[in-house]
Amino acid sequence: MTIASPFKGLKLAVLSAVAGLGLSAAALAQAPASQLETIQSRGALQICTTGDYKPFTLAKDGSYEGIDIELGKSLAKAIGVEAKFVQTKWADLMNDFTGGKCDIAMGGISVTLDRQKRAFFSAPYLINGKAPIARCADVSKFQTVADIDKPETRVIVNPGGTNERFVRANFKQAKIEIFPDNVTIWDQILAGKADIMVAESIETKVQEKIRPGLCAINPDSPLQYGEMGYLLPRGDIVFKAFVDQWLHLAKATGEFGTIYNQFVR
Missing domain, CATH: 3.40.190.10 (Periplasmic binding protein-like II)
Structure with a gap:
């Protein structure tokens, strides 16, 4: 018996989520291309992360480990590309992100209204x-x-x-x-x-x-x-809908819990 991947049909779910926002087909047609298309064309999801925030992100021996590192890899897999991590630090996080160094920022990032002024946030994934x-x-x-x-x-x-x-x-x-x-x-x-x-x-x-x-x-x-979420490009509702749907499925299928427990318990 073949078991369907929980991420199969994710793009259809994204389209449904976007439609649920009340946007017409004409409005969507006139909207700028989503970062999701750029990521797919590039073949890599570029993820800004500080690498200094255990258990979410920790730079170690030339690579990274942590909750959001594994979840970043999961998101990249759902898109169909590889994950590439881009080093940043907290003081530079927003400028690096809005300056185009990465597609998404992950690693224990608190949701704040100041950050929301400059970027979108995913649905919160952790109450903190x-x-x-x-x-x-x-x-x-x-x-x-x-x-x-x-x-x-x-x-x-x-x-x-x-x-x-x-x-x-x-x-x-x-x-x-x-x-x-x-x-x-x-x-x-x-x-x-x-x-x-x-x-x-x-x-x-x-x-x-x-x-x-x-x-x-x-x-x-x-x-x-407090809440934690992922930084996303401001105005890109298609990419946000995709990330939110992926996050929902990661939690519903138990993948999120397995990764969380690996680094916390």
Whole structure:
């Protein structure tokens, strides 16, 4: 017995989704060519990723690993092309993406209204939020924003992303230190050079496991609600519909859960 691929007919589903937006055939005919066509012609899906955000994206030995790396490969396979990863960093992410260095950006990217002004987002694939992480002995000291925002607290943060924006918006008295390496930043806390970091709750859970002595603080009740999605070209409804449909199928078939559990549990 032959089992049909869950991605068979994906293009038909995309057309149905676009039609559901209420656009006429004439309007679609006049619309610019979708990036999806460019990707297919090129034979490769170019994916911007920072490579410094475990468990979503981590540069390692000349390649990448993580949840969004495997999902990027899955998306490329659904399109019928290969995945090519393009290095970026958080401070350059939006300029690199809107400047045409890649077709999509993946790797634990928080959905924000500022980013939405310059690009589309896929449907959110993960509910997340900002949570603190500190030395385990200090957990009781940093339960709330008010607990953290004191003159004697040393908050460390990586530059250019939503972590820095959250810290600057919420901590007016604490000492804020910018640390450029998002991979080794956690070791600064262990070494006693900083007291706390605020990051995505899922990331604090992972760092707690791999760095004994660090404890995530209330990661299931984060300080701020958040969602994660993939950056897509602004105005390209065809490509967005394709990515959203692929993501829906990846979750419905269990592929998403299998990949997630590979890197989180």
